[in-house]
């Protein structure tokens with residue numbers, strides 16, 4: 393053991409999030425010998441306390457404090473462990489909008505990724521994760537505030553589709569689902585992988601992918617939470633799925649994928665922010681699904697509103713007030729509503745390493761600043777139309793949405809994409825349309841890094857569908873057509 397351990401696999405998958413867990417399980421069920429290496433731990437919902445500060449430290453990389461450098465700095469939380477960021481996400485599931493897929497075909501030469509070609513992969517994931525629309529009862533009163541506002545204004549809206557069958561509305565999705573209802577990839581695809589004989593190694597920090605004579609040969613990792621040692625996995629195929637921030641770093645330190653000059657570039661991240669409203673009615677925002685409702689009236693302008701909510705410890709940190717006003721608003725926590733907005737960005741950032749530390753550089757461009765300003769003004773309109781007594785926007789006092797400067801904004805981002813983007817042309821992308829790293833035999837990427845443009849919708853289903861398609865391509869089979877659900881079968885008959 394002191395000299396290190398080695399394993400042999402047909403496929404070594406690195407990272408157990410939205411992309412990695414899916415591709416690993418599908419490959420193992422298809423008969424491949426799979427080793428899945430994950431830097432984080434295996435988590436048990438029985439240990440999820442729903443207490444934000446405690447869970448941030450346990451489930452997130454850097455305690456959820458990953459931040460971009462630029463104007464303005466943006467908080468960019470990332471999950472770590474079996475399930476990756478799916479373990480802490482809100483469970484919202486959208487297929488990639490057809491207009492985005494059309495653009496991929498036109499601008500990036502990704503002919504195999506049109507809506508019809510991806511439909512079986514989407515359907516397979518939707519079935520595996522029991523994706524269904526949230527009911528108004530489960531959505532809770534925070535969603536009802538937004539619904540009332542959108543209805544009064546005549547804005548297009550709806551309840552979101554989610555992967556959380558049996559959800560009871562604990563209200564703390566971002567801090568680990570305490571009932572285990574959320575079907576993150578760690579509790580769905582990883583058990584399927586293990587049942588099919590696949591091997592999972594947690595606390596495995598992959599340091600290098602070794603390529604010889606243009607072919608991938610092996611993966612080298614440091615393993616062990618307490619006494620680190622070396623693990624080598626010999627494999628003819630490797631799928632990298634460390635997420636948009638860490639995949640380009642691993643490829644770069646392995647000396648791979650840099651040929652086009654695009655590695656680490658083209659980072660989009662859906663800048664997001666949120667406002668609060670003080671209502672006359674009791675909202676109890678923590679009761680119900682935090683992200684259960686959307687308003688997409690302005691989707692064509694690149695602005696989408698989605699629910700967000702949390703327990704008092706979370707709201708106290710997020711409320712854009714200070715001193716006595718903060719204390720007074722928190723004393724009326726039960727009357728507070730919250731709603732968020734995200735913009736489909738055209739600004740692009742970059743991930744690279746400086747002095748051994750990852751650095752994420754992203755500046756909000758003028759077009760995206762205009763979208764955030766317009767989104768904040770519309771958010772205020774939405775709350776007022778719902779009957780808000782006061783609206784608290786995340787801006788310095790005295791500043792209005794139309795004159796907000798980048799440094800006035802409190803932005804977060806949850807959807808980093810694009811740093812190893814797919815493009816048919818090796819001079820313009822890191823992977824091709826089959827997610828194979830240009831110029832390297834046997835090496836693929838299956839995570840947010842390959843997604844070549846902002847989506848305008850939450851990305852996990854896109855990433856999972858791409859991972860499903862990759863797994864079946866490697867197995868040399870087509871993605872099977874999903875069995876109709878009981879509901880669909882009843883409708884058809």
Ligand SMILES: Cc1cc2nc3c(=O)[nH]c(=O)nc-3n(C[C@H](O)[C@H](O)[C@H](O)COP(=O)(O)OP(=O)(O)OC[C@H]3O[C@@H](n4cnc5c(N)ncnc54)[C@H](O)[C@@H]3O)c2cc1C
Pocket residue numbers: 406407408409410411412429430431432469470471472473474475476477478480481482483484485486566596597598599633634635636638639642683806807808838839840841850851852853855
């Ligand atoms: C709070 C929050 C809410 C969100 N809500 C939604 C939502 O409702 N709907 C939606 O569609 N999306 C949502 N997202 C985004 C979504 O979860 C991510 O886009 C998605 O999980 C990304 O998948 P991935 O495979 O690219 O990376 P991840 O899921 O992040 O997985 C990457 C994994 O790789 C591991 N890893 C990294 N480096 C190494 C290494 N060197 N060796 C071994 N392992 C490594 C990491 O530990 C991690 O587990 C949300 C994100 C956040 C933070």
